[in-house]
Amino acid sequence: MKLDEGEPLPASGSFSGLAMMGGAMSVNDDLPWIAPMLDLVRQSIASGVPVIGHCLGGQLLSRALGGHVTRNPVKEIGWGVVRMLDTPLAPAWGPAESFLSYHWHGETFSLPESAKRIWSSAHCENQAFVVGNSIGMQCHIEMTAAMIENWCETGASEIEENLLLSPAVQTPQQMRENIAPKLDALHHVADAVYNRWLQGVTTNGT
Numbered sequence: 001m002k003l004d005e006g007e008p009l010p011a012s013g014s015f016s017g018l019a020m021m022g023g024a025m026s027v028n029d030d031l032p033w034i035a036p037m038l039d040l041v042r043q044s045i046a047s048g049v050p051v052i053g054h055c056l057g058g059q060l061l062s063r064a065l066g067g068h069v070t071r072n073p074v075k076e077i078g079w080g081v082v083r084m085l086d087t088p089l090a091p092a093w094g095p096a097e098s099f100l101s102y103h104w105h106g107e108t109f110s111l112p113e114s115a116k117r118i119w120s121s122a123h124c125e126n127q128a129f130v131v132g133n134s135i136g137m138q139c140h141i142e143m144t145a146a147m148i149e150n151w152c153e154t155g156a157s158e159i160e161e162n163l164l165l166s167p168a169v170q171t172p173q174q175m176r177e178n179i180a181p182k183l184d185a186l187h188h189v190a191d192a193v194y195n196r197w198l199q200g201v202t203t204n205g206t
Contacts, residue, residue, distance in 0.1 A: 003033040012043040017050050017201035020057025022140060026107060027059045027069045038064040050200035051134040055105055058128070058136030065112035065131060074123050075162045076103035077155070078170030079182060082119050082127050082139055090118040093130055094192035100182055101127075101139040101189070103168070104151060108138060123168040133200030141190040145183060148175055 003009070018041065025031060041064035044051050053061040059069045082101045084090045103124075111117055111129050119128035119137070128137040152159065152172040162169045 009040055018044045020053040022055035027063045052197050053136040058138050059109045061136035062109035067110040067112040069107050069109050072108040072124055074166035074168050075106045076123050076168040078175045082121050089116050093196050095189045099189050102143045103139050
């Protein structure tokens with residue numbers, strides 16, 4: 001669904017899992033599709049349909065469940081370590097230890113009342129949370145080399161404006177260094193997270 005291009009939302013109950021990706025907009029923007037999207041997320045959670053959110057998608061999940069989205073202390077753009085919290089729930093959702101992830105955000109979500117934090121980082125306390133069979137993430141585990149190149153091109157001015165303002169912003173060249181092994185390791189993390197999330201999709205059986 002490309003909601004920002006006017007594509008309609010699916011009817012609640014017509015799918016067995018809801019996956020939300022990132023976007024340049026903010027959950028706090030006055031856009032016509034945000035309120036209906038939040039309603040769909042709430043309906044999905046209430047009916048046991050697993051939801052997964054990446055960056056903006058994680059912020060939508062947080063907001064739908066009563067959380068807030070505010071400015072992060074600094075922007076995170078590029079590679080950065082995500083720390084897995086020492087809780088029984090964290091390793092059940094994918095990686096067995098801390099990992100290097102990709103980031104591109106200036107905002108952050110709070111934890112909804114029913115959520116449990118599982119990941120954190122030096123520059124963003126809430127990197128991922130779990131609610132039942134759903135997960136919201138601030139970082140980007142879905143990246144490819146082509147996506148990174150595209151984002152560096154379209155976001156060149158944002159990178160330049162923030163290089164001296166944030167210790168968590170990298171140059172495009174820094175992002176390209178050793179990119180193949182970094183992406184390979186990140187894809188293993190993504191596979192583990194998605195496989196765990198899909199267990200809920202299969203169980204739901206809608």
